[in-house]
Amino acid sequence: MDPLESARGAQAGRGVAAYLLSNVSGLADEMLEYLVARIPEIGEDAKLRGLTLGSCSSNLEAVLSMVRHGIDIAAVEAPVTALEHARAMASRGHSVDVMLRFYRLGHEFFTEKLAESLTDSTEDPAVALRTFVDLERFGFRYVDRISSLVAAEYVAELDRRQNQARAERADVVRALLAAERVDIARAERVLGHRLTGRQIGYICWVDGRGVDLEGFARKVGKLLGADHSLVVADGPLAVRGWASITGMARPSLTGIATELPSESRNVHIAVGSPHPGAAGFRTSHLEAVRTRRVVELSGRVAPTITQFSDIELVDAIxxxxxxxxxxxxxxxxxxxxxxxxxxxxxxxxxxxxxxxxxxxxxxxxxxxxxxxxxxxxxxxxxxxxxxxxxxxxxxxxxxxxxxxxxxxxxxxxxxx
CATH class of the missing domain: 1.10.10.2840 (PucR C-terminal helix-turn-helix domain)
Structure with missing residues (x-):
């Protein structure tokens, strides 16, 4: 490349960056509308819309300032508003792909504005093309780097929230099993599980790894008559489950073995009897625990599906x-x-x-x-x-x- 042409391209790039920086607020407003029109998830969420505008403004100012002052791309750091935008996306349950669409479409908007600015400010086509290529390459590298940073923050926020939810759920389960007084409405909200119906507690466990026990336990819950079951891990090789059912009929396990997936041959299942309400949540679980104890005492190697009602006398003796x-x-x-x-x-x-x-x-x-x-x-x-x-x-x-x-x-x- 001709050094003179390169220098002219760099100078033109700095000029375009300075020009766009002079109206960065208006440019950010335009970018926001561009994104709102293409990303329905923004919708009527005023806080997310505000964070999106803040992220547009801070990212535009950062990338244009770096071009104007010749700052190397390695110095890129995610703006505070961009990180907060990532955390907001995670807290609202939006996927990481949706979050990254903001940056892909933002890059598209940025490219269009570069092209418009160069057309208006540079008469020499060769210089304009050289400048556009350089700025577009810099913009792509900026977006690539920022995308990684905000994606990492999104995952970290998701982990924080999931850990907090797991801890809160575990505490409610502990309180119910300890027969402590709990706010039923709050407990149902935290657990995502109805406590007003009849409860069937069950335990699924294996002797070795390799089975998706939580997924398996949800299938057991469906076969017991629950549209949605509560499943809580109990170490790496066991899960505790609860199915909330309606009606007075006692679910039968006859035929369940044939309806379960093939991995059922590796899983032991202990099932308590149905009991009503929050007290039933505890009682049925304790029955499942006692059923598991009897199964393990029996020394059975082949996995089984065992109901408490079938071994109640043996358990008592x-x-x-x-x-x-x-x-x-x-x-x-x-x-x-x-x-x-x-x-x-x-x-x-x-x-x-x-x-x-x-x-x-x-x-x-x-x-x-x-x-x-x-x-x-x-x-x-x-x-x-x-x-x-x-x-x-x-x-x-x-x-x-x-x-x-x-x-x-x-x-x-x-x-x-």
């Missing part, structure tokens, strides 16, 4: 695990061993009791012949040391506990 083992031993005698034969005999005895004494129904349940059920039942009575009709309620309860908790309440296998 096993609150004191040593007492539960003593109870099982007292009711089952030698039948309380963790051996395959005893396991089959206990299953036969339990099936007969569940069927109210019907051997045929028990046989269908177990998928074996009626005579086989009878033989196992008789052997079970021998090991127990008394007929099944003696203390039948206690016997049924002990068999249920064994069926659910297995080795946790049984004696070790006998040496054969």
């Amino acid at each position: 096993s609150r004191d695990l040593d007492a539960a083992r003593a109870f099982v031993a007292a009711q089952l005698g030698d039948l309380a061993r963790d051996d395959p034969k005893e396991r089959g005999e206990r299953a036969a005895l339990l099936a007969v009791l569940d069927a109210q004494g019907s051997l045929a129904t028990a046989a269908r349940t177990l998928g074996i012949h009626r005579n086989t059920v009878l033989q196992r039942m008789r052997r079970a009575e021998e090991r127990r040391g008394r007929p099944m009709t003696v203390k039948i309620a206690e016997l049924h309860a002990a068999l249920l506990v064994c069926d659910v908790l297995g080795a946790s309440v049984l004696r070790e296998s006998s040496p054969h």
